[in-house]
Amino acid sequence: MTAIVESSPPAHWQPLTWLLSSARELEWQRVRATLLLFTAATAIAFLSQNLEKPVTSALIYVLGVTLIGATQGAMLGLLSAICASLTYNFAIAEPAFVFRLADLDDLVPLLAFNFCALISGVLAGRLRYQAQRAMRSAAELGDLLEVSKNFQSAFSLAHLSDVIISFATERRNLDLALYAYQGSKLTTIVRPDSRLNVERFNVAVENAIKSQAITKSEEGWLIYPLISSNGAIGALLVRRQAGHDDNPSATSIDAFVNMVSLTLERCFLHERLATSKAIERSEAFKTALLSSVSHDMRTPLATISASVTGLLDYNDSLTAETKTQLLIAIKEQCERLNRYTANMLNLSRLQSGIDVDELPIIDLIDVIGGAANSIRARLGARTLRKTFPHSSILVRADPILLEQVYLNILENAVIYSPDGSPIEIAVHVDGQLVKIEIIDQGIGIPSDELDRVFERFHRVELSGAAVPGSGLGLAIAKGFVEAIGGSIKAKSPSAEGQGTCIEILLPLTEALT
Amino acid sequence: MILPQKFSVLLVDDEPALTDVLMPLLQSAGHTVNYASTATEGIKDAGSLKFDVVLLDLGLPDMDGKQAISAIRASSTVPIIVISARHQEAEKIAALDAGADDYVNKPFEIGELLARIRASVRRHQTIARQGNRFKSSEIEIDFGARTVSLLGQPIKLSPKEFDLLATLAQHAGQVVTHKRLLNAGWAGGTNDTQYLRTYMARLRQKIEADPSEPQLILTEPGVGYRLKVNEELR
Numbered sequence A: 001m002t003a004i005v006e007s008s009p010p011a012h013w014q015p016l017t018w019l020l021s022s023a024r025e026l027e028w029q030r031v032r033a034t035l036l037l038f039t040a041a042t043a044i045a046f047l048s049q050n051l052e053k054p055v056t057s058a059l060i061y062v063l064g065v066t067l068i069g070a071t072q073g074a075m076l077g078l079l080s081a082i083c084a085s086l087t088y089n090f091a092i093a094e095p096a097f098v099f100r101l102a103d104l105d106d107l108v109p110l111l112a113f114n115f116c117a118l119i120s121g122v123l124a125g126r127l128r129y130q131a132q133r134a135m136r137s138a139a140e141l142g143d144l145l146e147v148s149k150n151f152q153s154a155f156s157l158a159h160l161s162d163v164i165i166s167f168a169t170e171r172r173n174l175d176l177a178l179y180a181y182q183g184s185k186l187t188t189i190v191r192p193d194s195r196l197n198v199e200r201f202n203v204a205v206e207n208a209i210k211s212q213a214i215t216k217s218e219e220g221w222l223i224y225p226l227i228s229s230n231g232a233i234g235a236l237l238v239r240r241q242a243g244h245d246d247n248p249s250a251t252s253i254d255a256f257v258n259m260v261s262l263t264l265e266r267c268f269l270h271e272r273l274a275t276s277k278a279i280e281r282s283e284a285f286k287t288a289l290l291s292s293v294s295h296d297m298r299t300p301l302a303t304i305s306a307s308v309t310g311l312l313d314y315n316d317s318l319t320a321e322t323k324t325q326l327l328i329a330i331k332e333q334c335e336r337l338n339r340y341t342a343n344m345l346n347l348s349r350l351q352s353g354i355d356v357d358e359l360p361i362i363d364l365i366d367v368i369g370g371a372a373n374s375i376r377a378r379l380g381a382r383t384l385r386k387t388f389p390h391s392s393i394l395v396r397a398d399p400i401l402l403e404q405v406y407l408n409i410l411e412n413a414v415i416y417s418p419d420g421s422p423i424e425i426a427v428h429v430d431g432q433l434v435k436i437e438i439i440d441q442g443i444g445i446p447s448d449e450l451d452r453v454f455e456r457f458h459r460v461e462l463s464g465a466a467v468p469g470s471g472l473g474l475a476i477a478k479g480f481v482e483a484i485g486g487s488i489k490a491k492s493p494s495a496e497g498q499g500t501c502i503e504i505l506l507p508l509t510e511a512l513t
Numbered sequence B: 001m002i003l004p005q006k007f008s009v010l011l012v013d014d015e016p017a018l019t020d021v022l023m024p025l026l027q028s029a030g031h032t033v034n035y036a037s038t039a040t041e042g043i044k045d046a047g048s049l050k051f052d053v054v055l056l057d058l059g060l061p062d063m064d065g066k067q068a069i070s071a072i073r074a075s076s077t078v079p080i081i082v083i084s085a086r087h088q089e090a091e092k093i094a095a096l097d098a099g100a101d102d103y104v105n106k107p108f109e110i111g112e113l114l115a116r117i118r119a120s121v122r123r124h125q126t127i128a129r130q131g132n133r134f135k136s137s138e139i140e141i142d143f144g145a146r147t148v149s150l151l152g153q154p155i156k157l158s159p160k161e162f163d164l165l166a167t168l169a170q171h172a173g174q175v176v177t178h179k180r181l182l183n184a185g186w187a188g189g190t191n192d193t194q195y196l197r198t199y200m201a202r203l204r205q206k207i208e209a210d211p212s213e214p215q216l217i218l219t220e221p222g223v224g225y226r227l228k229v230n231e232e233l234r
Helices: A011-024 A028-050 A054-072 A074-092 A104-152 A157-170 A198-211 A250-313 A320-351 A364-378 A399-415 A473-483 B016-028 B039-048 B065-073 B089-098 B110-129 B159-170 B178-185 B193-207
Strands: A174-182 A185-190 A222-228 A231-240 A361-363 A383-387 A394-396 A422-430 A433-440 A487-491 A500-507 B008-012 B032-036 B053-057 B080-085 B102-106 B133-135 B139-142 B147-150 B153-155 B175-177 B217-220 B224-227
Touching (some): A028 A054, A074 A104, A104 A250, A157 A185, A174 A198, A185 A198, A198 A222, A198 A231, A222 A250, A250 A320, A361 B193, A364 A383, A364 A399, A364 A433, A394 A500, A399 A473, A399 A500, A473 A487, A473 A500, B008 B016, B016 B032, B039 B065, B065 B089, B089 B102, B089 B175, B102 B110, B133 B159, B159 B178, B159 B193, B178 B193, B178 B224
Parallel strands (some): A383 A422, B008 B053, B053 B080, B080 B102
Antiparallel strands (some): A174 A185, A174 A231, A361 A394, A422 A433, A433 A500, B133 B139, B139 B147, B147 B153, B175 B224
């Protein structure tokens, strides 16, 4: 990136920059301070002279002029040096109050004094200027370091825009605009002022990018093309606002442009990485889904097929009891297929995302009651105890999905607990949350699997027995509960020493007054 | 009042797998069944012949379900029950608003379908008779006197609770959409189903043995409510 040297005087004026700069600083405060110092120095010098200490007098005077140069700048240093010379010649050196050289012996010290005063005053001023410049550079570097840290943590275009905008506004003397290629289209990411129509720069920007050179544009804008390892990715437009002295230097802006370029490239790479990761996840999901369908649909279908063909082909040799058994088996497998289909549908709804604001406000008791009602047919000899509060409990959720969540958990409770054991559903309100616990006295979950049970297609190993679940139920439960701002976890053994407790926390919605 | 149990049914469905099973089942329940495989044919049949009930599949290829319902309604008040898939609440509500009387979700049990057919036909005939009493095995309502008794005991309901229960009873066995209930309870209407939910909860507290697992006032998720009536099967 080539640097532009601008808003500084032509090269042969360079040595006097420090003088001119301090001339710009002339203001009443400085003049007053100078006069004060000058008066003090003159007085002390005069006094010393009268006390027969001419060397002290001269030295004090020079000291005074040096101090003025060091604290008030080279211009005032120079002026006070000249005044000091005149005053010293006239009022202090022998013969006093007369502009006359007595003899050559007096000339040399006089000249020496004049020379000294001049050089000290001016050099002190120059040193001051350079010190100031060094401090400003250091401050700018510190600034850039700060900005660089901000850029380092920016991975998204939005964050990058924020950093650029805060850089521009913190120094209210810069206007910035960022163009970037999104796809093949050049769009504005940051614009300095919504009133400013930056679109008209489009052509100029494209030309600048093509030529890869920094170009001046209308109204004082400079276009810096941003080049990455893959070619041009955009352009940064910079404009110094008029009438400000402490603009960032050209090198500062160069460094800033470099940082923008690097960060922009990183943001685009990050986007691409996220996309490819999403594709990877999607592929993994599809694979797991196919194997689930293959297993979980085929098994019930196998039962139905066997039962039906048995009834058709061997009708005469089957007893009435057997026929009824087969028909019941067909009915049960159909119900199982239906549940599985419902779970698949719910899973795909979760995959495509849930807009929480679009969800209706529903009564949680209604939903849990519906699930409890549905599971009763499969309880066998197990008992179902409900501990519900009397009032309505309002939450924001999809009623069908939520009912399915509780039904899935209750099904697990039935499947993994022995016939005749108790199952409990307990609902408590605790501040802004409602806690729902579904507790069974079954075989429980090994502690190293407590988190894994919520993974899609995961099934806890049941020694020997075929596991009837599809591994989707708890995954859907977790997916939906978390999507509506709640949490779910499994505890095993439950408080009574065995079995499992699934605990769900959901945020309450404000009831209508 | 005992109503005839043999109805004339028009089945409008394009899936042979379903119709091959439904027709013989409906016939063995005593009903006569006519069959149309497209919406256009179905509309024509509904307009030209007299039926007690129309079963309309929402997924017909040649016409949107709502359009078919509107077309039938243009010339007839025959009860229409739509056959829909689960999770299509918006479509079901649209169908009910367009003039359908009830729905069944696929997959359904044949008993469910028959019960809903009976409920829709009964309501249709009750309107014609303008009855002002309702009696089921649990509830008795006198619409004129605005009294309700549950298992023989009178119960006290607030005016809104009564209006809501009365609306459900007038559609006994049929689904009643949130919208219809809101219009019944709040003249001038309000769109907020939350008021409705609160009142329904209160109603259940008064009527149900276990309000959290209601047996009388059932929730149709996303659509509305249904008053269940126990009746002898066939």
